[in-house]
Amino acid sequence: MIPPIASRFVAGESPAAVLDHVRTLNERDVKAIVNLLGEHYDERPPASDDAAEYRSLVADIAESDLEACLSVKPSQLGLDIGEDVFQEELESIVETAQDHDVFVWVDMEDHTTTDTTLDAYEELAREYEGGVGVCVQANLRRTRDDVERLADVPGKVRFVKGAYDEPEDVAYTDRERATEELKGLLEYAFEHYDGGVGVGSHDPEIVDYAIDLYDEHGTDFEVQMLMGVRTDTQYDLAEEYEVYQYVPYGSRWKSYFYRRVMERKENLRFALRAILGR
Numbered sequence: 515m516i517p518p519i520a521s522r523f524v525a526g527e528s529p530a531a532v533l534d535h536v537r538t539l540n541e542r543d544v545k546a547i548v549n550l551l552g553e554h555y556d557e558r559p560p561a562s563d564d565a566a567e568y569r570s571l572v573a574d575i576a577e578s579d580l581e582a583c584l585s586v587k588p589s590q591l592g593l594d595i596g597e598d599v600f601q602e603e604l605e606s607i608v609e610t611a612q613d614h615d616v617f618v619w620v621d622m623e624d625h626t627t628t629d630t631t632l633d634a635y636e637e638l639a640r641e642y643e644g645g646v647g648v649c650v651q652a653n654l655r656r657t658r659d660d661v662e663r664l665a666d667v668p669g670k671v672r673f674v675k676g677a678y679d680e681p682e683d684v685a686y687t688d689r690e691r692a693t694e695e696l697k698g699l700l701e702y703a704f705e706h707y708d709g710g711v712g713v714g715s716h717d718p719e720i721v722d723y724a725i726d727l728y729d730e731h732g733t734d735f736e737v738q739m740l741m742g743v744r745t746d747t748q749y750d751l752a753e754e755y756e757v758y759q760y761v762p763y764g765s766r767w768k769s770y771f772y773r774r775v776m777e778r779k780e781n782l783r784f785a786l787r788a789i790l791g792r
């Protein structure tokens with residue numbers, strides 16, 4: 515059981531719990547990106563078990579008629595074991611998801627995985643047209659080239675600042691620079707992409723910038739934010755724009771919850787208040 519303190523950021527441990535959460539979001543016109551928590555497996559069974567759970571989840575999503583898609587992590591699908599394992603497990607999910615008309619996002623992990631992730635995405639996006647998307651990170655120096663390359667691929671791209679501590683030679687380690695890069699990438703995407711643009715950010719400066727670009731170019735776009743972060747803003751934005759909430763669930767929730775609590779003072783305060791009952 516997930517303790518109440520963690521339930522702000524994690525929907526529960528079971529598929530039933532996550533589907534319940536998605537239902538409440540859909541009632542407020544917010545759609546969901548569901549992620550089964552898990553990463554960096556070095557053995558096949560947890561990777562193939564998670565892939566099997568995703569395949570079963572897409573059937574549940576389709577049957578319940580919910581507005582939800584998936585987001586999967588490469589290292590959850592066996593990338594640390596081998597590229598072939600990752601590609602096989604990912605394709606098994608995308609194929610089933612396509613049968614049920616459920617979209618699949620591929621999260622981006624640290625820079626050592628970017629080539630493999632983009633190659634796998636590109637192959638699947640061409641085969642399962644309109645069914646797959648990938649995340650790119652503005653803090654990586656290479657991303658501008660990647661974004662130009664992806665303009666010809668029939669899929670959606672989620673733009674984020676980047677969550678990983680990367681070395682200076684491959685990344686802009688200054689947060690302000692990453693924010694400026696993200697704006698430049700969004701400008702390019704709103705001008706050149708026709709598959710759709712995902713904006714994965716809680717930063718009002720970025721969200722407003724994307725809305726201005728939308729007003730100028732009319733390109734399909736969606737705002738994506740995490741469960742438990744700026745929830746009221748998500749509901750407000752959903753009155754006018756497409757909004758997706760990234761909803762994690764599953765038994766491996768502890769390290770994710772810990773990351774959320776530690777990344778901002780407000781979250782830490784919230785956790786302490788919950789523990790102290792005030």
Ligand code: FAD
Nearest residue numbers: 621622649674675676677714715716717738739740743760
């Ligand atoms: P920050 O740069 O953290 O903050 C800027 C401003 O935003 C703050 O000053 C504040 O005004 C506002 N803000 C930020 N957080 C909060 C908060 N908790 N409460 C209130 N205001 C806040 N990264 C990856 O590397 N790979 C991925 O696949 C990936 N997928 C993502 C998917 C989604 C849906 C989202 C939302 C993020 C994802 N990320 C991913 C994480 C991303 O790279 C950033 O690390 C993360 O979003 C923090 O950057 P930010 O743009 O939200 O704002």
